[in-house]
Amino acid sequence: MPALYAGFGCRRGCPVEVLDELLHQALHGHGLTLSALRGIASITSKADEPGLQQLAERHNLPLLVFDASQLQAYEPQLSHRSAVAFAHSGCWGVAESAALAMAHHERGNAALVVTRKTLGAATLALACGG
DSSP states (O other): OOOEEEEEEEOTTOOHHHHHHHHHHHHHHTTOOGGGEEEEEEEGGGTTOHHHHHHHHHTTOOEEEEOHHHHHTTGGGOSOOOHHHHHHHSSSOHHHHHHHHHHHHHHSOEEEEEEEEEETTEEEEEEEEO
């Protein structure tokens, strides 16, 4: 099983339960295991988001954040480009870009394994590296 990295986008105040449910749905829906997950990533503006911090703690995973200019580098690999996300964050897709950025940061290359999924106020994508 390759190492997996979860990228999240979410609205302010998104509960950890929603983030965790979305993570489990994505993993189980694609036959992946939580034990393969090596980290959680998002955009810099979400560094202080309690739900993301709690999710990382709950699963004993690092939470890395990337700024919009770092995330923009992954735009060609995105399955979905959101004008709303770009207007709010300066990148075309936070979840997919963040997952790709963390996989690349940790492993030197990256590919999406699970494209953008949504649940309530949260988006998630999974990437693998190496």
